[in-house]
Structure formats: C-alpha cells, structure tokens
Amino acid sequence: MAKQQPVSTERRLRDELRNIDDAIAESGQSAAIVELDQSSVGRVSRIDALQQQAIAQAAGERLKLRQRKLEAALARLQAGSYSICCDCGGEVERRRLDADPATPFCNECAAEREKP
Numbered sequence: 001m002a003k004q005q006p007v008s009t010e011r012r013l014r015d016e017l018r019n020i021d022d023a024i025a026e027s028g029q030s031a032a033i034v035e036l037d038q039s040s041v042g043r044v045s046r047i048d049a050l051q052q053q054a055i056a057q058a059a060g061e062r063l064k065l066r067q068r069k070l071e072a073a074l075a076r077l078q079a080g081s082y083s084i085c086c087d088c089g090g091e092v093e094r095r096r097l098d099a100d101p102a103t104p105f106c107n108e109c110a111a112e113r114e115k116p
C-alpha cells in the first residue's frame with residue numbers, strides 16, 4: 001500500500017477541477033443573463049451589459065485554461081510522469097507543487113517562460 005499523504009495530490013487536483021467546473025457553469029449562466037437583459041434596456045445599460053459580458057467571457061477563458069492545466073496534471077499523475085518538468089524532464093521542486101499542484105514546469109523552466 002502506498003504511503004498516505006494527509007491530502008493526496010490527486011484529491012487536490014480533483015477538488016479544484018470540480019470547483020472550476022462549477023465556476024464555468026456559473027459564468028456561462030451569467031453570460032446568458034446579460035444577453036437576455038440587452039434586448040430590454042437602454043443604450044447606456046447595453047454598453048454596461050456588453051462590458052459585463054466581456055468580463056464574464058475573460059473570466060471564463062481563464063477558468064478553461066486552468067481546467068486544461070488541471071486535467072493535464074491528472075493525466076500526468078495517471079501516466080506516472082507527474083512532478084517531471086514538461087520542458088527539461090527534470091524534477092519539479094516540491095515547493096512549487098505544494099503551491100500549485102498543476103504546475104507543469106520546474107522553477108528554472110517557468111522563469112524562462114515568463115521572460116518576454
């Protein structure tokens with residue numbers, strides 16, 4: 001039997017993925033409500049509604065990005081390649097994984113990617 005961790009990595013990933021799924025469902029709903037409002041309100045409110053819709057869409061995109069990252073981390077976990085950097089193939093630091101269990105890169109490669 002494998003050594004039990006207080007909260008397993010898989011559990012953390014699955015919990016967050018479930019929250020994201022809920023949030024995506026909610027953001028889809030609020031975008032639909034905005035569309036409904038648009039037909040029955042004046043011009044200023046319509047601009048507000050469009051802005052709100054753009055904000056909701058941007059939030060939805062971020063959520064979907066995070067969802068893909070979490071799914072990829074779960075896939076790596078199942079494939080046995082979790083904690084191996086997707087770029088250099090080295091070990092991802094424990095501290096990075098604790099901070100974000102879905103991170104696919106080691107410190108060095110992540111820093112490299114953040115450069116403009």
Ligand SMILES: [Zn+2]
Nearest residue numbers: 085088106109
């Ligand atoms: Zn790396």
